[in-house]
Amino acid sequence: MTDHMTDDRHDFGTGLLKASVKSHGAELVALSRGNDVLLWEGGPAWPKHSPILFPIVGTLPDDASTLDDKPVHLGRHGFARNRSFRWIAQDVDSCTLELVDDAETRAAFPAAFRLRVVYLIENETLRVSYHLHNPSDTATLHASLGAHPAFRWPLKDGVAKDSYRLLFEYDEPLPIRRIDADGMLLHEKFRTPVRENILELRDALFEKDAIIMDRPESRSLDMTGPDGHGIRVAWGGFRELGLWAKPGAEFLCIEPWYGYTTPAGFTGDFSHKPGLLHLKPGEKWTAFWSVKTI
Numbered sequence: 705m706t707d708h709m710t711d712d713r714h715d716f717g718t719g720l721l722k723a724s725v726k727s728h729g730a731e732l733v734a735l736s737r738g739n740d741v742l743l744w745e746g747g748p749a750w751p752k753h754s755p756i757l758f759p760i761v762g763t764l765p766d767d768a769s770t771l772d773d774k775p776v777h778l779g780r781h782g783f784a785r786n787r788s789f790r791w792i793a794q795d796v797d798s799c800t801l802e803l804v805d806d807a808e809t810r811a812a813f814p815a816a817f818r819l820r821v822v823y824l825i826e827n828e829t830l831r832v833s834y835h836l837h838n839p840s841d842t843a844t845l846h847a848s849l850g851a852h853p854a855f856r857w858p859l860k861d862g863v864a865k866d867s868y869r870l871l872f873e874y875d876e877p878l879p880i881r882r883i884d885a886d887g888m889l890l891h892e893k894f895r896t897p898v899r900e901n902i903l904e905l906r907d908a909l910f911e912k913d914a915i916i917m918d919r920p921e922s923r924s925l926d927m928t929g930p931d932g933h934g935i936r937v938a939w940g941g942f943r944e945l946g947l948w949a950k951p952g953a954e955f956l957c958i959e960p961w962y963g964y965t966t967p968a969g970f971t972g973d974f975s976h977k978p979g980l981l982h983l984k985p986g987e988k989w990t991a992f993w994s995v996k997t998i
Contacts, residue, residue, distance in 0.1 A: 714791070714799045717825045721996075730789040730801040730821045731755055732853065735830060737997050742935060744854035749953035755785035756821065756834075757850035759813050761946075761979070762965020763887065771846070771974040774814040781852070783812060784819065798824040816840045817847065829996040834941075836990070838983040845983040846975040848963025850946070851939075851993050855927065857905070857949065857956040859934055865954070867930040870903040870947075873922035881916035886968035888916075890978065907951035914948040916964060926998060927956065936998045941991025944979075960993050 713733070715724045724734035732754040735743035743753055760782045769776045787809070789801035802820045805813075818837040823830065838845035858865050877900075879893035897909055901922075909915060922945075928934035939945075942960035949956045963979040970977060983989055 711791075714794045716795065716797055716799060716823070718797050719825070719828055721825050721828050721830060723823065723825060723830055725799055725801070725823055727788050727791060727801060729755055729785040729787065730803070731785065732823065732830075732832065735995070737828070740859070740997070741856060742859065742995070742997070744856055744955035747953070749950050750854065750955065752785070752852070752854065754851070754853040755781065756819075757781040757848070757852055757959075757961070758784035758819060758836075759815070759817070759847035759849070760966075761848045761850040761944075761961045761963040762883070764966050764974075764977075765887070765971075769970075769972065769974045769977065771814050772843070776814070776974045777812045781850075782848075783809060789821065792820065797826065798822065815843065815845055815847070817845055819849075827996075829994050831992055831994040833990060833992040835988065836981070836983065837988045838985060840985050842985055844975070844985070845987075846977070846980045847983075848961065848980055849989075849991070850944075850959055850961035850963065851942070852957055852959050853937075853993070853995070854955040854957045855935060855937075855995075857927075857954055858929060859927070860929060863929050866904070866906045868905045868934070869928060870898075870905060871926040871928060872898065872901040872903070872920070873924045875900045876917065876920055876922060878917070878919060881918055881964070883913055883916070883965055884968065887970065888965045888967045888978075890967035903947075905956065907949070909947075910949045910951055914946045914959075917945040917947075918964065919943070920945045925958070927958070928998070934998060935995055937993060937995050939991070939993040941989070942993070960991070962989075962991065 924938035939960035946959035
C-alpha cells in the first residue's frame with residue numbers, strides 16, 4: 705500500500721494494462737493497453753465512463769414506493785455513482801474503495817449497507833469485484849447492483865462500427881426485454897437479435913434503448929473487429945446482462961446486473977420490487993466482471 709492516498713484519483717497497473725479510478729462514485733475512468741484506449745473517455749453523448757449502479761438498476765418512480773413505511777427517493781441508477789467512496793487501499797496494481805450508509809443515504813433509501821469495490825490488474829486482466837454486506841442485526845437488505853462499463857466502439861480508429869460483433873460464450877436463443885418511458889416491459893418479450901452466439905453490432909439495435917438479457921447462459925463474451933481482435937468481458941455473480949449504446953456515439957456498454965429497472969406500473973413496498981437481492985442480516989454478496997484484450 706502507498707503511504708499517501710490521494711483524495712481524488714488512483715492510477716495503477718504494472719504491465720501494458722493501465723487503469724485509473726476516482727473516489728467519486730468509485731468509478732473506473734480510464735483503461736488502456738499500451739497505446740490502445742479501451743474505455744470510453746466521455747463526451748457530450750454521455751459524460752460517464754463506468755458508473756456503479758446501486759441500490760437500484762434503472763429508475764424508480766418518485767413517491768411510488770416505501771420501505772418499512774418510510775419513503776424511498778432514488779434517482780436513476782441510485783446514488784452510489786454520485787457519492788464519494790473512502791479509499792481503503794491503493795497499490796501499484798490495485799485499489800479498494802468503500803461506501804457505507806449515512807444520514808444522507810438513509811434519507812433516500814432507509815437501509816444499512818456496506819459496499820466495497822476492489823479493482824485488480826493481474827495477468828493483463830482488469831477484474832472489478834463488488835462486496836455488498838448487510839450489517840443490520842434485524843433488517844433484510846433489499847437492493848440491486850449493476851456494472852455499467854462503456855467500451856470504445858470501434859476499439860480501433862478508422863474501423864467501421866458495424867464491422868464489430870459480440871461473440872457470446874454460448875448460444876443465446878431466449879427473447880430479450882425492453883423498456884419504455886414507464887419502465888420495464890416485464891410482461892412482454894422481444895425476439896433476440898443474437899443469432900446462435902453472435903450479435904452483429906449496429907446503431908439501430910439501440911434505437912429503442914437497451915437490450916436486456918434477463919437470464920443469459922453465457923458468462924463471457926468477446927467484442928471483436930474485422931481482424932478478430934478485441935476484448936473479452938467476463939462476469940460472475942450477476943444474473944442479468946444489459947447492452948446499451950447511444951446511436952452515433954462511439955461506445956458500447958456491456959453491463960452485468962443483478963436487478964433491472966422498475967416494471968411499468970409498479971407501486972408499493974420497495975422490498976416487493978422484482979429483480980432485487982434480498983440479503984438477510986449479516987449476509988454478504990459478491991460479484992465481479994473482468995476485461996482483457998484478445
